[in-house]
Amino acid sequence: MDDIPLLALLAVLVVLLLVSGFFSMTETALMAANRYRLRHRAEAGDKGAKRVLGLLAQTDRMLGAILLGNNLVNAAAxxxxxxxxxxxxxxxKWALGLGTLAVTFCILVVSEVSPKIVGAAYADRLAPPLAFLLTPLMQLTRPVVGVINLFANGLLSLLRLKPKHYEASPLSREELRSLxxxxxxxxPGKHQSILVNLFxxxxITVDDVMTPRTAIEAVDLEADWEEIAAQVATSYHTRLPVYRGDxxxxxxxxxxxxxxxxxxxxxxxxxxxxxxLxxxxFIPAGTPAFAQLQFFQENRQRLGLVVDEYGEIDGLLTLDDIIEEIVGEFTTSTPAGGNRLVWGEDGSVLVDGSRSLRELxxxxxxxxxxxxxxxxxGLIVEYLQDIPESGVGLKVGGIPIEVVHTQDRSIKTVRLFRPAPREKR
Structure with a gap:
């Protein structure tokens, strides 16, 4: 190499460092690219995305080619x-030592750290063109990479490791919710709310969204006919359960x-x-709400009675109850304003003791x-371990509660007070 000009050697060194940077950027970009976005683009006909997914389907060969080229170039540099x-x-010796330190610094800055930062930051944009350049190189190095992978797989077998082809791991339900x-x-905010409610x-189960037994409006066939006729004529519901005596x-x-x-x-x-009639x-208590939505559809029903393990009525569930858990309250079966829950000017609100905690x-x-x-x-009785008298106050979850009226071994009316806002730390 004595006959080669120094400038030519320096130019070759720069080229080698840039080629090494290409391999580093390619490795990072391909491994950091969003698999779900690539799959979506591939299904839409994007050839670049299809090529990237093809390389990721043979990760061992892809990484073998990249690392082979990168190590050869770094050794040459x-x-x-x-x-x-x-x-x-x-x-x-001191001169060779300084040269080693200099080339190490250049490789780290020019060929490793900088390209990998760029590759990670723009992975989805860079992956298709980099995959286009890498594909022919993989074809050229296929025999050598095959031999290298043979030894690598043998070593992994000795270590009792069984690597699988890289695939984007499926997201769990909680991960999708966080996404x-x-x-x-x-x-849009409403769309996001609906998706979160679906997760x-x-x-939740039917017990969480049903109307409790004590709040069910139903027709008793053993009541006076005038009372039955008046109830049928004035009911705000479209469907009513009918019972006999109990x-x-x-x-x-x-x-x-x-x-x-x-x-x-x-x-x-x-x-x-x-x-x-x-x-x-009938719906078994504890049935998941989403499963019950499907059962309503399959059985062409809109209303069901939730029963416990003894066949006793626990509550009433309608299709609207489940749908409102997804899209929010959109309809009402009571007179205008009769079912509203809003804080008063004094920061309190009167509610029925049978109100669902989820609704509140x-x-x-x-x-x-x-x-x-x-x-x-149920929450108040469980907290106090007793049926309280009128006027009893308590605090649950930071929410002040006052029992206003109790009757027949149950709490009829409760006053809730708006909790104080929590201080941000």
Missing amino acids: ATLVSVITITLVGDD VLGARHLL DLER LHRIVGILHLKRVVGLQQRELLNRETLEEC APPY NRKLGLDLPLSGPKTLN
Whole structure:
């Protein structure tokens, strides 16, 4: 190499460092590229994305080619620096040592750290063109890489390791939920809320969203006919459970549209009312809400009665109850304003003891515990280990609560106070 000009040697060294940087950037960009975005682009016909996915499907060969080229280039650069050092200052040990330090610094800065930072920062954009350049190199080095991988796989076998082809690991439900929550700048707020509610729907059961037994409006066939007729005429629901004497003795479900014509012709009586009943649909307590949504669809039902292990009625569930868990409250079966939950000017609100804790949390922005009882009455009784008298106050989860009225061994009315805002640390 004595006949080669020094400038030519320096130019070759620069080229080697840049080629080494290409290999480093390629390795980082291909491994850091978003597999899901690449798969989406490939399905849309992007050839570059398809090429990248093809390389990732044979990770051992891809990494073998990259590392082979990178190590060869780095070794050549180190040798060339030694030649340049000898040409300039001779073969003294201190000179060769300084040359080694210099080439190490150049490789780290120019060929390793900088290219990898760029490759990681722009992985999705750089991966397709870099894969295009790497593909022919893989074909050229295929025999050598095959031999290297043979020895590498033999070593891994001795260590009892069985590597698999690299694939994007599937995201768990919680990871997907976090992904949606982190996409605030990409999704409208309402869309994001619906998606998050869909994930949460997997974790709740019908017990969390049903109307409790004490709050069910139903028709008792053993009541006076005038009372039954008035209830049917003034009910704000479209379907009513019908029982005989006791709510646990359900006879059927009455669709009020079926009796409108009979009422107009004055033909409605106990017998004709019973003829209009549809068979009741029962739901086992603890059924996941999402599964029940599918069951409603499969059985063409919109209303069901939740029963415990003894067949006793626990509550009533409608299709609307589940849908509102996904999209939020969109309809009501009570008079305007009769079902509203809003804080008063004094920072308090009166609520029924049978109110669902999930509903209170959603509508009032509270954080009442949901791991135990489902209703406010159950939460207070569990907390106090007793049925309290009127006027008793307590604090649950930082929320002040006052028992306003108790009757028949249950809490009828409760006053909730808006909790003080938590200080940000």
